[in-house]
Amino acid sequence: MKKLLTSAAVCGLVFAAAPAHADVDLELGGYFKGYGVYVDQDEDSTTPTGPVNDLDFIRNTEIHFTGETTLDNGLIVGFHLEADADVGTSNAGAVNDSFDVDESYAYFAGSWGRVNAGAEDGAAYLLQVAAPSADSNIDGIRQFVNPVNYTTLLSAALVPAGLPIGANNSGGLDYDMDPAGKSDKLTYLSPVMNGFQLGLSYSPDTDNANENGIGLDDQEDTIGATYEAAVRYEGEFNGVGLTAGAGYSHGDNEADAVLPPVPAAVDSDDRQAWNAGLDLDFGAFGVGAAYVEDNGGVEGVGFDDEETWVVGVDYTTGAFKLGASYYDQENSFGIDGVDATRYSGGVTYTYGPGMTFRGSIGYVEHEATGINPDGGNDVDATYVTLGTQINF
Numbered sequence: 001m002k003k004l005l006t007s008a009a010v011c012g013l014v015f016a017a018a019p020a021h022a023d024v025d026l027e028l029g030g031y032f033k034g035y036g037v038y039v040d041q042d043e044d045s046t047t048p049t050g051p052v053n054d055l056d057f058i059r060n061t062e063i064h065f066t067g068e069t070t071l072d073n074g075l076i077v078g079f080h081l082e083a084d085a086d087v088g089t090s091n092a093g094a095v096n097d098s099f100d101v102d103e104s105y106a107y108f109a110g111s112w113g114r115v116n117a118g119a120e121d122g123a124a125y126l127l128q129v130a131a132p133s134a135d136s137n138i139d140g141i142r143q144f145v146n147p148v149n150y151t152t153l154l155s156a157a158l159v160p161a162g163l164p165i166g167a168n169n170s171g172g173l174d175y176d177m178d179p180a181g182k183s184d185k186l187t188y189l190s191p192v193m194n195g196f197q198l199g200l201s202y203s204p205d206t207d208n209a210n211e212n213g214i215g216l217d218d219q220e221d222t223i224g225a226t227y228e229a230a231v232r233y234e235g236e237f238n239g240v241g242l243t244a245g246a247g248y249s250h251g252d253n254e255a256d257a258v259l260p261p262v263p264a265a266v267d268s269d270d271r272q273a274w275n276a277g278l279d280l281d282f283g284a285f286g287v288g289a290a291y292v293e294d295n296g297g298v299e300g301v302g303f304d305d306e307e308t309w310v311v312g313v314d315y316t317t318g319a320f321k322l323g324a325s326y327y328d329q330e331n332s333f334g335i336d337g338v339d340a341t342r343y344s345g346g347v348t349y350t351y352g353p354g355m356t357f358r359g360s361i362g363y364v365e366h367e368a369t370g371i372n373p374d375g376g377n378d379v380d381a382t383y384v385t386l387g388t389q390i391n392f
Contacts, residue, residue: 123199129277
Protein backbone atom coordinates (compact mmCIF):
# COMPACT_ATOMS: atom_id res chain seq x y z
CA MET A 1 0.00 0.00 0.00
CA LYS A 2 2.86 2.33 0.84
CA LYS A 3 4.45 1.66 -2.56
CA LEU A 4 1.13 2.35 -4.26
CA LEU A 5 0.75 5.68 -2.50
CA THR A 6 4.33 6.63 -3.35
CA SER A 7 3.79 5.79 -7.02
CA ALA A 8 0.60 7.82 -7.09
CA ALA A 9 2.40 10.80 -5.55
CA VAL A 10 5.19 10.61 -8.15
CA CYS A 11 2.70 10.44 -11.00
CA GLY A 12 0.89 13.44 -9.55
CA LEU A 13 4.11 15.44 -9.50
CA VAL A 14 4.87 14.48 -13.12
CA PHE A 15 1.47 15.59 -14.37
CA ALA A 16 1.58 18.75 -12.27
CA ALA A 17 4.95 19.63 -13.81
CA ALA A 18 3.70 19.23 -17.39
CA PRO A 19 3.59 22.65 -19.08
CA ALA A 20 0.25 24.11 -20.11
CA HIS A 21 -0.44 24.40 -23.81
CA ALA A 22 -2.39 27.20 -25.46
CA ASP A 23 -5.66 26.11 -27.04
CA VAL A 24 -4.91 27.33 -30.56
CA ASP A 25 -6.12 26.49 -34.05
CA LEU A 26 -3.11 25.43 -36.12
CA GLU A 27 -3.20 26.12 -39.86
CA LEU A 28 -0.80 24.87 -42.52
CA GLY A 29 -0.37 26.83 -45.77
CA GLY A 30 2.13 28.15 -48.25
CA TYR A 31 2.73 28.30 -51.99
CA PHE A 32 4.62 26.86 -54.95
CA LYS A 33 5.87 29.17 -57.72
CA GLY A 34 7.47 27.30 -60.62
CA TYR A 35 8.53 28.51 -64.08
CA GLY A 36 10.23 27.43 -67.26
CA VAL A 37 12.50 30.23 -68.54
CA TYR A 38 14.22 31.17 -71.78
CA VAL A 39 16.86 33.91 -71.44
CA ASP A 40 19.24 35.58 -73.88
CA GLN A 41 21.68 37.76 -71.95
CA ASP A 42 25.14 39.25 -72.04
CA GLU A 43 27.56 37.28 -69.89
CA ASP A 44 31.05 37.24 -68.49
CA SER A 45 33.13 34.54 -70.19
CA THR A 46 35.66 34.38 -67.33
CA THR A 47 35.70 31.72 -64.65
CA PRO A 48 33.84 31.14 -62.37
CA THR A 49 30.81 32.98 -63.78
CA GLY A 50 30.89 32.03 -67.45
CA PRO A 51 27.95 31.29 -69.79
CA VAL A 52 24.40 30.68 -68.57
CA ASN A 53 21.70 28.25 -69.64
CA ASP A 54 19.38 29.45 -72.40
CA LEU A 55 16.59 27.26 -70.98
CA ASP A 56 16.13 26.50 -67.30
CA PHE A 57 13.63 26.05 -64.47
CA ILE A 58 13.21 28.41 -61.53
CA ARG A 59 10.98 28.02 -58.48
CA ASN A 60 10.18 29.35 -55.04
CA THR A 61 8.33 27.33 -52.40
CA GLU A 62 7.35 28.25 -48.87
CA ILE A 63 5.56 26.44 -46.05
CA HIS A 64 3.58 28.53 -43.56
CA PHE A 65 2.49 27.57 -40.04
CA THR A 66 0.02 29.74 -38.13
CA GLY A 67 -1.47 29.14 -34.70
CA GLU A 68 -4.12 31.48 -33.32
CA THR A 69 -6.59 31.70 -30.48
CA THR A 70 -9.01 34.31 -29.12
CA LEU A 71 -9.11 34.75 -25.35
CA ASP A 72 -12.27 35.41 -23.35
CA ASN A 73 -11.36 39.10 -23.12
CA GLY A 74 -11.26 39.37 -26.94
CA LEU A 75 -7.46 39.45 -27.27
CA ILE A 76 -6.23 37.56 -30.35
CA VAL A 77 -2.92 35.77 -29.74
CA GLY A 78 -1.04 34.00 -32.49
CA PHE A 79 2.23 32.74 -33.88
CA HIS A 80 3.38 32.65 -37.51
CA LEU A 81 6.32 30.89 -39.13
CA GLU A 82 7.40 30.82 -42.79
CA ALA A 83 10.08 28.48 -44.10
CA ASP A 84 11.79 28.46 -47.51
CA ALA A 85 11.88 25.01 -49.10
CA ASP A 86 14.05 25.95 -52.10
CA VAL A 87 17.28 27.28 -50.66
CA GLY A 88 19.56 24.37 -51.60
CA THR A 89 22.14 24.16 -54.40
CA SER A 90 22.55 21.75 -57.25
CA ASN A 91 25.22 19.09 -56.75
CA ALA A 92 25.99 16.75 -59.65
CA GLY A 93 22.42 16.98 -60.86
CA ALA A 94 20.85 16.51 -57.41
CA VAL A 95 19.08 19.37 -55.68
CA ASN A 96 19.93 19.60 -51.98
CA ASP A 97 17.03 21.63 -50.64
CA SER A 98 16.78 22.54 -46.98
CA PHE A 99 14.13 23.91 -44.65
CA ASP A 100 15.25 27.46 -43.88
CA VAL A 101 13.11 29.63 -41.58
CA ASP A 102 12.35 33.01 -43.18
CA GLU A 103 9.93 34.52 -40.67
CA SER A 104 9.06 33.63 -37.09
CA TYR A 105 7.04 35.93 -34.86
CA ALA A 106 4.20 36.20 -32.37
CA TYR A 107 1.33 38.64 -32.76
CA PHE A 108 -1.37 40.19 -30.60
CA ALA A 109 -4.44 41.90 -32.03
CA GLY A 110 -7.68 43.55 -31.03
CA SER A 111 -9.85 46.54 -31.79
CA TRP A 112 -6.82 48.70 -30.89
CA GLY A 113 -4.70 47.29 -33.73
CA ARG A 114 -1.99 44.63 -34.01
CA VAL A 115 1.52 44.07 -32.63
CA ASN A 116 4.08 41.76 -34.26
CA ALA A 117 7.09 40.66 -32.20
CA GLY A 118 9.92 38.70 -33.81
CA ALA A 119 11.52 38.11 -37.19
CA GLU A 120 9.17 39.80 -39.66
CA ASP A 121 9.17 42.63 -42.20
CA GLY A 122 8.74 46.12 -40.79
CA ALA A 123 5.97 48.67 -41.18
CA ALA A 124 7.63 50.40 -44.16
CA TYR A 125 7.20 47.22 -46.21
CA LEU A 126 3.93 45.95 -44.74
CA LEU A 127 2.13 49.19 -45.69
CA GLN A 128 4.04 49.84 -48.92
CA VAL A 129 1.96 50.42 -52.07
CA ALA A 130 2.90 48.41 -55.16
CA ALA A 131 2.43 49.37 -58.80
CA PRO A 132 0.56 46.99 -61.17
CA SER A 133 2.80 44.37 -62.75
CA ALA A 134 3.08 41.86 -65.58
CA ASP A 135 3.76 39.04 -63.08
CA SER A 136 4.08 40.07 -59.45
CA ASN A 137 6.53 37.21 -58.80
CA ILE A 138 8.99 38.73 -61.30
CA ASP A 139 8.34 42.46 -61.63
CA GLY A 140 6.35 43.08 -58.47
CA ILE A 141 7.30 44.85 -55.27
CA ARG A 142 9.39 41.81 -54.24
CA GLN A 143 11.03 39.53 -56.81
CA PHE A 144 10.45 35.89 -55.81
CA VAL A 145 11.96 34.26 -58.92
CA ASN A 146 14.69 35.70 -61.13
CA PRO A 147 14.79 34.92 -64.88
CA VAL A 148 18.20 36.61 -65.29
CA ASN A 149 21.58 35.48 -63.96
CA TYR A 150 22.82 38.74 -62.45
CA THR A 151 26.12 37.39 -61.20
CA THR A 152 27.47 36.99 -64.73
CA LEU A 153 25.40 39.79 -66.31
CA LEU A 154 26.75 42.46 -63.99
CA SER A 155 30.20 40.92 -63.94
CA ALA A 156 30.31 41.64 -67.67
CA ALA A 157 29.34 45.26 -66.96
CA LEU A 158 31.14 46.19 -63.75
CA VAL A 159 34.39 44.24 -63.73
CA PRO A 160 35.68 46.09 -66.84
CA ALA A 161 34.76 49.29 -65.01
CA GLY A 162 36.91 48.36 -62.03
CA LEU A 163 34.06 47.56 -59.63
CA PRO A 164 33.66 44.45 -57.48
CA ILE A 165 30.97 41.82 -57.84
CA GLY A 166 29.56 40.83 -54.46
CA ALA A 167 26.45 39.33 -52.93
CA ASN A 168 24.40 42.45 -53.68
CA ASN A 169 24.99 41.99 -57.39
CA SER A 170 23.53 38.49 -57.55
CA GLY A 171 19.96 39.57 -56.85
CA GLY A 172 17.29 40.90 -59.14
CA LEU A 173 15.34 44.09 -59.56
CA ASP A 174 12.62 44.83 -57.04
CA TYR A 175 11.62 47.77 -54.87
CA ASP A 176 10.54 46.39 -51.52
CA MET A 177 11.48 48.77 -48.74
CA ASP A 178 12.88 46.48 -46.07
CA PRO A 179 16.20 47.98 -44.87
CA ALA A 180 15.91 46.08 -41.57
CA GLY A 181 15.13 42.81 -43.37
CA LYS A 182 13.79 40.04 -41.13
CA SER A 183 15.78 41.12 -38.09
CA ASP A 184 13.90 40.82 -34.79
CA LYS A 185 11.63 43.80 -34.34
CA LEU A 186 8.52 45.15 -32.68
CA THR A 187 5.85 46.45 -35.07
CA TYR A 188 2.57 48.20 -34.33
CA LEU A 189 -0.16 48.44 -36.99
CA SER A 190 -3.13 50.64 -36.12
CA PRO A 191 -6.70 49.67 -37.00
CA VAL A 192 -7.99 51.07 -40.30
CA MET A 193 -9.82 54.31 -39.54
CA ASN A 194 -11.67 56.06 -42.37
CA GLY A 195 -9.36 54.28 -44.79
CA PHE A 196 -6.12 55.27 -43.01
CA GLN A 197 -3.67 52.94 -41.31
CA LEU A 198 -0.46 53.78 -39.46
CA GLY A 199 2.53 51.53 -38.83
CA LEU A 200 5.61 51.84 -36.58
CA SER A 201 8.57 49.46 -36.20
CA TYR A 202 11.66 49.23 -34.00
CA SER A 203 14.57 46.84 -34.67
CA PRO A 204 17.11 47.01 -31.81
CA ASP A 205 19.98 45.36 -33.71
CA THR A 206 19.57 45.26 -37.48
CA ASP A 207 22.89 43.79 -38.65
CA ASN A 208 23.86 41.85 -35.52
CA ALA A 209 20.64 40.10 -34.66
CA ASN A 210 20.90 37.28 -32.13
CA GLU A 211 17.59 35.57 -31.43
CA ASN A 212 19.05 33.46 -28.60
CA GLY A 213 20.81 36.22 -26.70
CA ILE A 214 21.94 39.82 -26.56
CA GLY A 215 23.70 41.23 -29.63
CA LEU A 216 26.83 43.36 -29.76
CA ASP A 217 26.99 47.15 -29.93
CA ASP A 218 29.41 49.58 -31.59
CA GLN A 219 30.37 47.16 -34.36
CA GLU A 220 32.13 48.73 -37.34
CA ASP A 221 30.28 48.97 -40.65
CA THR A 222 27.00 47.75 -39.17
CA ILE A 223 23.56 49.24 -38.62
CA GLY A 224 22.25 48.97 -35.09
CA ALA A 225 18.75 50.20 -34.26
CA THR A 226 16.36 50.84 -37.16
CA TYR A 227 13.19 52.90 -36.82
CA GLU A 228 10.34 52.77 -39.35
CA ALA A 229 7.13 54.71 -39.83
CA ALA A 230 4.55 54.29 -42.59
CA VAL A 231 1.02 55.35 -43.49
CA ARG A 232 -1.43 53.91 -46.02
CA TYR A 233 -4.84 54.98 -47.31
CA GLU A 234 -7.44 52.97 -49.23
CA GLY A 235 -10.69 54.47 -50.42
CA GLU A 236 -12.97 55.19 -53.35
CA PHE A 237 -14.01 58.47 -54.96
CA ASN A 238 -16.69 58.66 -57.65
CA GLY A 239 -16.14 55.04 -58.61
CA VAL A 240 -12.34 55.32 -58.69
CA GLY A 241 -10.45 53.14 -56.24
CA LEU A 242 -7.44 54.84 -54.65
CA THR A 243 -4.58 53.37 -52.65
CA ALA A 244 -1.75 55.63 -51.49
CA GLY A 245 1.06 55.22 -49.02
CA ALA A 246 4.45 56.40 -47.83
CA GLY A 247 7.13 55.13 -45.47
CA TYR A 248 10.43 56.21 -43.91
CA SER A 249 13.19 54.31 -42.11
CA HIS A 250 16.34 55.35 -40.29
CA GLY A 251 19.09 52.96 -39.23
CA ASP A 252 21.78 54.08 -36.80
CA ASN A 253 25.38 53.53 -37.89
CA GLU A 254 27.07 51.89 -34.90
CA ALA A 255 30.69 52.81 -35.69
CA ASP A 256 32.04 55.04 -38.46
CA ALA A 257 34.76 53.03 -40.16
CA VAL A 258 36.34 53.41 -43.58
CA LEU A 259 35.10 50.76 -46.00
CA PRO A 260 37.35 49.23 -48.69
CA PRO A 261 38.29 52.20 -50.94
CA VAL A 262 36.47 51.22 -54.14
CA PRO A 263 36.41 53.30 -56.21
CA ALA A 264 37.57 55.92 -53.66
CA ALA A 265 37.40 56.58 -49.94
CA VAL A 266 33.95 55.60 -48.71
CA ASP A 267 32.59 55.87 -45.18
CA SER A 268 29.75 54.01 -43.51
CA ASP A 269 26.80 56.21 -42.58
CA ASP A 270 23.32 56.05 -41.06
CA ARG A 271 21.03 54.20 -43.45
CA GLN A 272 18.02 56.22 -44.53
CA ALA A 273 15.31 55.22 -46.98
CA TRP A 274 11.82 56.35 -47.92
CA ASN A 275 9.08 55.35 -50.34
CA ALA A 276 5.83 56.63 -51.79
CA GLY A 277 3.26 54.86 -53.92
CA LEU A 278 -0.09 55.47 -55.63
CA ASP A 279 -2.49 53.02 -57.29
CA LEU A 280 -5.73 53.93 -59.08
CA ASP A 281 -8.45 51.53 -60.28
CA PHE A 282 -10.94 52.55 -62.98
CA GLY A 283 -13.29 49.61 -63.30
CA ALA A 284 -11.27 46.83 -64.96
CA PHE A 285 -8.24 49.10 -65.48
CA GLY A 286 -5.50 49.84 -62.99
CA VAL A 287 -2.56 52.23 -63.10
CA GLY A 288 0.02 53.01 -60.44
CA ALA A 289 3.50 54.23 -59.62
CA ALA A 290 6.01 53.73 -56.81
CA TYR A 291 9.23 55.45 -55.78
CA VAL A 292 11.97 54.32 -53.37
CA GLU A 293 15.17 56.14 -52.35
CA ASP A 294 17.87 54.46 -50.24
CA ASN A 295 21.35 55.69 -49.34
CA GLY A 296 22.49 52.13 -48.54
CA GLY A 297 24.25 53.25 -45.37
CA VAL A 298 27.35 54.55 -47.19
CA GLU A 299 28.67 57.90 -48.34
CA GLY A 300 31.69 59.05 -50.29
CA VAL A 301 33.15 59.54 -53.74
CA GLY A 302 31.50 57.32 -56.34
CA PHE A 303 28.46 56.46 -54.22
CA ASP A 304 25.05 58.12 -54.21
CA ASP A 305 21.48 57.37 -53.15
CA GLU A 306 19.84 54.56 -55.09
CA GLU A 307 16.61 55.87 -56.65
CA THR A 308 13.96 53.54 -58.08
CA TRP A 309 10.90 54.43 -60.14
CA VAL A 310 8.22 51.91 -61.14
CA VAL A 311 5.12 52.52 -63.28
CA GLY A 312 2.60 49.81 -64.08
CA VAL A 313 -0.80 49.20 -65.70
CA ASP A 314 -3.17 46.22 -65.77
CA TYR A 315 -6.52 45.16 -67.17
CA THR A 316 -8.77 42.40 -65.79
CA THR A 317 -11.35 40.55 -67.84
CA GLY A 318 -12.91 37.44 -66.36
CA ALA A 319 -10.20 34.99 -65.31
CA PHE A 320 -7.51 36.88 -67.27
CA LYS A 321 -5.35 39.75 -66.08
CA LEU A 322 -3.02 41.55 -68.47
CA GLY A 323 -0.26 43.74 -67.11
CA ALA A 324 2.83 45.74 -68.00
CA SER A 325 5.42 47.68 -66.03
CA TYR A 326 8.43 49.95 -66.45
CA TYR A 327 11.28 49.94 -63.93
CA ASP A 328 14.06 52.52 -63.72
CA GLN A 329 16.81 52.51 -61.10
CA GLU A 330 19.51 55.17 -60.95
CA ASN A 331 22.77 54.54 -59.09
CA SER A 332 22.07 50.81 -58.77
CA PHE A 333 23.72 49.31 -55.66
CA GLY A 334 24.47 52.95 -54.68
CA ILE A 335 27.18 53.20 -57.37
CA ASP A 336 27.17 56.42 -59.39
CA GLY A 337 26.75 55.82 -63.10
CA VAL A 338 25.25 52.32 -62.84
CA ASP A 339 21.64 52.49 -64.01
CA ALA A 340 19.09 49.73 -64.59
CA THR A 341 16.00 49.67 -66.82
CA ARG A 342 13.39 46.94 -67.24
CA TYR A 343 10.35 46.62 -69.51
CA SER A 344 7.92 43.77 -68.88
CA GLY A 345 4.52 42.57 -70.05
CA GLY A 346 2.49 39.48 -69.33
CA VAL A 347 -0.80 37.74 -68.59
CA THR A 348 -2.15 35.82 -65.58
CA TYR A 349 -4.97 33.28 -65.86
CA THR A 350 -6.82 32.00 -62.79
CA TYR A 351 -7.73 28.35 -63.42
CA GLY A 352 -8.87 27.51 -59.89
CA PRO A 353 -9.09 28.91 -56.35
CA GLY A 354 -5.57 30.04 -55.44
CA MET A 355 -4.16 28.69 -58.73
CA THR A 356 -2.84 30.73 -61.66
CA PHE A 357 -0.97 30.24 -64.92
CA ARG A 358 1.48 33.07 -65.63
CA GLY A 359 3.40 34.10 -68.73
CA SER A 360 5.59 37.15 -69.28
CA ILE A 361 8.31 38.63 -71.44
CA GLY A 362 10.84 41.20 -70.29
CA TYR A 363 13.91 43.18 -71.27
CA VAL A 364 16.55 44.37 -68.78
CA GLU A 365 19.44 46.74 -69.44
CA HIS A 366 22.26 47.93 -67.16
CA GLU A 367 24.43 50.89 -68.06
CA ALA A 368 27.79 51.68 -66.48
CA THR A 369 28.69 54.65 -68.64
CA GLY A 370 29.31 57.03 -65.75
CA ILE A 371 32.21 55.01 -64.33
CA ASN A 372 33.84 53.12 -67.17
CA PRO A 373 36.94 54.99 -68.37
CA ASP A 374 36.60 53.32 -71.79
CA GLY A 375 33.25 54.96 -72.44
CA GLY A 376 30.90 52.55 -70.71
CA ASN A 377 29.90 48.94 -70.90
CA ASP A 378 26.18 48.29 -71.28
CA VAL A 379 24.74 44.82 -70.79
CA ASP A 380 21.22 43.53 -71.38
CA ALA A 381 19.00 40.47 -71.12
CA THR A 382 15.74 39.34 -72.72
CA TYR A 383 13.65 36.65 -71.04
CA VAL A 384 10.41 34.71 -71.52
CA THR A 385 8.73 32.93 -68.58
CA LEU A 386 5.85 30.47 -68.38
CA GLY A 387 4.75 28.99 -65.09
CA THR A 388 2.18 28.49 -62.37
CA GLN A 389 1.53 29.56 -58.80
CA ILE A 390 -0.39 27.31 -56.41
CA ASN A 391 -1.42 28.68 -53.03
CA PHE A 392 -2.43 26.12 -50.43
